[in-house]
Amino acid sequence: xxxxxxxxPKPVKxxxxxxxxxxxxxxxxxxxxIISTPGVDFGGVLFTVSIYCLVALGLNxxxxxxxxxxxxxxxxxxxxxxxxxxxxxFHASWPLLLAIPVGVVAAMVSGVLLGAPTLRVRxxxxxxxxxxxxxxxxxxxxxxxxxxxxxxxxxxxxxxxVGGEEGWFQIPHLFWGDGTVLLDTEDKTKFLFFGVxxxxxxxxxxxxxxxxxxxxxxxxxxxxxxxxxxATREDExxxxxxxxxxxxxxLLAFATxxxxxxxxxxxxxxxxxxxxxxxxxxxFSILYLAAVVVGGQGNRxxxxxxxxxxxxxxxxxxxxxxxxxxVFGLALVVLATVRPQGLxxxxxxxxxxxxxxELEELEEGTxxxxxxxx
Amino acid sequence: MNFExxxxxxxxxxxxxxxxxxxxxxxxxGYTMVYGVLQLINFAHSEVFMYGxxxxxxxxxxxxGAEADGVKLIAILIAALFAAMLMSAAIALILERVAYRPLIxxxxxxxxxxxxxxxxxxxxxxxxxxxxKVAEWLGLDDNLDDYVSGARINNxxxxxxxxxxxxxxxxSVSSIDLIVIVAAVGMMVLLDQFVRRSRLGKxxxxxxxxxxxxxxxxxxxxxxxxVTFLIGGIMAGIAAFLYMLKIETTRFxxxxxxxxxxxxAAVLGGIGNLRxxxxxxLILGVAENWGSALFGTEWRDVIAFVLLVLILLVRPTGLLxxxxxxxxx
Numbered sequence: 001x002x003x004x005x006x007x008x009p010k011p012v013k014x015x016x017x018x019x020x021x022x023x024x025x026x027x028x029x030x031x032x033x034i035i036s037t038p039g040v041d042f043g044g045v046l047f048t049v050s051i052y053c054l055v056a057l058g059l060n061x062x063x064x065x066x067x068x069x070x071x072x073x074x075x076x077x078x079x080x081x082x083x084x085x086x087x088x089x090f091h092a093s094w095p096l097l098l099a100i101p102v103g104v105v106a107a108m109v110s111g112v113l114l115g116a117p118t119l120r121v122r123x124x125x126x127x128x129x130x131x132x133x134x135x136x137x138x139x140x141x142x143x144x145x146x147x148x149x150x151x152x153x154x155x156x157x158x159x160x161x162v163g164g165e166e167g168w169f170q171i172p173h174l175f176w177g178d179g180t181v182l183l184d185t186e187d188k189t190k191f192l193f194f195g196v197x198x199x200x201x202x203x204x205x206x207x208x209x210x211x212x213x214x215x216x217x218x219x220x221x222x223x224x225x226x227x228x229x230x231a232t233r234e235d236e237x238x239x240x241x242x243x244x245x246x247x248x249x250x251l252l253a254f255a256t257x258x259x260x261x262x263x264x265x266x267x268x269x270x271x272x273x274x275x276x277x278x279x280x281x282x283x284f285s286i287l288y289l290a291a292v293v294v295g296g297q298g299n300r301x302x303x304x305x306x307x308x309x310x311x312x313x314x315x316x317x318x319x320x321x322x323x324x325x326x327v328f329g330l331a332l333v334v335l336a337t338v339r340p341q342g343l344x345x346x347x348x349x350x351x352x353x354x355x356x357x358e359l360e361e362l363e364e365g366t367x368x369x370x371x372x373x374x
Numbered sequence: 375m376n377f378e379x380x381x382x383x384x385x386x387x388x389x390x391x392x393x394x395x396x397x398x399x400x401x402x403x404g405y406t407m408v409y410g411v412l413q414l415i416n417f418a419h420s421e422v423f424m425y426g427x428x429x430x431x432x433x434x435x436x437x438x439g440a441e442a443d444g445v446k447l448i449a450i451l452i453a454a455l456f457a458a459m460l461m462s463a464a465i466a467l468i469l470e471r472v473a474y475r476p477l478i479x480x481x482x483x484x485x486x487x488x489x490x491x492x493x494x495x496x497x498x499x500x501x502x503x504x505x506x507k508v509a510e511w512l513g514l515d516d517n518l519d520d521y522v523s524g525a526r527i528n529n530x531x532x533x534x535x536x537x538x539x540x541x542x543x544x545x546s547v548s549s550i551d552l553i554v555i556v557a558a559v560g561m562m563v564l565l566d567q568f569v570r571r572s573r574l575g576k577x578x579x580x581x582x583x584x585x586x587x588x589x590x591x592x593x594x595x596x597x598x599x600x601v602t603f604l605i606g607g608i609m610a611g612i613a614a615f616l617y618m619l620k621i622e623t624t625r626f627x628x629x630x631x632x633x634x635x636x637x638x639a640a641v642l643g644g645i646g647n648l649r650x651x652x653x654x655x656l657i658l659g660v661a662e663n664w665g666s667a668l669f670g671t672e673w674r675d676v677i678a679f680v681l682l683v684l685i686l687l688v689r690p691t692g693l694l695x696x697x698x699x700x701x702x703x
Contacts, residue, residue: 063485117683117687118683118687125690127415128637132634132638132679132682135634136676136679139675289489293486322504323504325499329493329494329496330497332489332490332493332496335489335493336473336487336489340477
């Protein structure tokens with residue numbers, strides 16, 4: 001199966017990817033049964049999933065590629081969200097498309113400012129320093145009137161639409177009756193009108209951001225930078241000896257991760273229209289990290305799966321709302337015990353494991369060698 | 375910045391700060407010892423502490439501590455202390471068995487152990503936060519109503535204790551603060567001597583230095599890890615008891631912030647270093663109290679983290695360095 005797929009000619013592969021992307025765009029219109037969330041707006045849930053995917057991709061660069069444990073990633077997310085909120089509503093009235101880049105740059109700058117002094121300390125300290133950073137950002141927001149303190153910020157700008165209130169054109173949803181599938185002409189999504197009721201355009205916006213980040217991620221990972229990150233993660237001293245300026249690359253990983261986090265925060269703020277410090281609790285940093293580790297840190301597809309699970313499952317099973325953190329905790333413990341590499345470990349790890357196994361066999365003199373003698 | 379307030383009340387602020395710091399230090403021990411032996415951040419240790427506070431609260435409720443006084447009250451408090459120690463130690467051991475040992479055995483990456491610990495922490499906190507539902511499910515809610523009601527809000531034992539204040543050289547001191555400081559520092563000294571002098575302590579230090587060599591020399595690693603968790607749990611139980619004496623209120627998520635601060639204290643003093651944990655805890659407590667007098671109480675939690683970042687920049691291994699293994703006998 002796998003060989004068949006990788007053996008396909010390149011144009012066919014690209015076509016398959018495009019089809020997959022189109023399907024992803026169409027999911028909220030199809031409203032497939034079982035997957036669709038009863039009682040909660042499906043488009044809204046999918047938007048949350050897309051934001052988690054974005055965050056997980058960003059955090060994967062920091063944790064998965066560069067091997068830096070970041071427990072305060074929500075801080076960058078908050079900086080992106082607050083910058084957008086301040087610029088479009090609270091202290092200025094910029095258009096959103098101008099505010100988001102500023103928010104992203106602000107998150108990136110804060111990443112450099114935090115990373116420059118702290119990336120020199122060892123791994124576990126970094127974890128606790130970043131954890132502190134995330135809490136400081138939140139507490140500053142709670143205590144500063146200029147940032148709206150606990151009341152938060154309202155009326156954050158929506159993305160500009162196409163074609164006014166009615167949209168450019170309207171797309172009907174599918175309706176799944178008893179065994180029949182119908183086009184539901186009552187329930188239509190206005191193409192690119194960002195209103196309050198219909199969340200699907202926001203999902204499309206989030207998904208577009210995910211796809212762009214994903215492409216950038218693939219390009220970076222296969223470049224010199226990606227190799228430098230991996231070398232730093234595997235053995236910092238060896239990498240340094242081979243001429244990799246490890247500190248610079250760690251800082252770059254931190255800044256890139258912050259960039260994506262800021263972008264996710266900005267999009268979130270714009271969809272929500274309202275933010276307050278409660279949206280940036282430390283719990284979220286931990287959820288994001290869990291998404292990365294559950295999916296398989298270092299593998300972008302695994303990370304996407306992890307993010308989708310972490311964001312989607314609690315929404316799907318709302319009836320167990322009280323117990324969801326409990327179940328989530330149990331799932332983490334079980335997963336860590338049963339599948340410590342994550343659901344989809346990166347391919348290189350699998351290869352490295354095989355090599356290790358072969359080496360071990362050679363050392364112990366078991367396996368093929370012995371058979372040959374006999 | 376309220377310098378005047380800080381300078382006028384410096385002795386009082388320092389003493390209450392030391393009392394907080396002593397509690398941080400006791401909890402920090404659990405982090406620092408586990409880190410010293412396993413190089414793991416024992417994220418769920420905050421929950422070990424939280425269960426201790428509830429054991430204390432429930433014991434006082436069950437023995438009707440609100441109406442007791444004199445010798446009887448003291449007896450109740452001693453019972454509560456033992457209940458807290460027992461509960462915390464039990465939780466710590468369960469934690470080791472369920473969340474860590476399977477991972478240590480197969481030599482899983484450290485990040486995975488952290489994830490497992492985070493998961494265990496969620497489970498423990500939520501079990502306490504949903505105890506009314508759990509009791510209902512077990513059909514025990516009629517019998518246990520006093521204990522399980524208000525699962526998500528503050529549970530208080532206020533009014534059980536009188537807290538006489540007295541003057542020492544013109545400074546008003548709360549008797550509870552004094553008890554907390556003396557008890558905590560005493561326990562730390564005892565533990566320090568235990569790790570330095572006893573056979574088990576020697577085993578802990580050997581495992582911290584080099585687990586493989588230690589096990590070749592006849593130190594049972596699993597046993598040593600268990601003892602480490604046990605000691606951390608007992609200390610957290612004592613911390614929980616002292617915390618309840620001082621604050622008198624607890625909640626299912628009380629461990630979280632306190633745990634983060636205790637870990638900060640451990641890092642501050644040099645993680646893996648017992649004396650460092652004491653020093654780090656006391657400094658953190660005092661700095662927090664002075665800082666909140668200076669900048670306002672709403673900045674209290676920020677101060678701890680800023681202090682941590684500053685210290686790590688100047689001394690990346692903490693104030694006293696990392697040395698559970700290096701402590702000389």
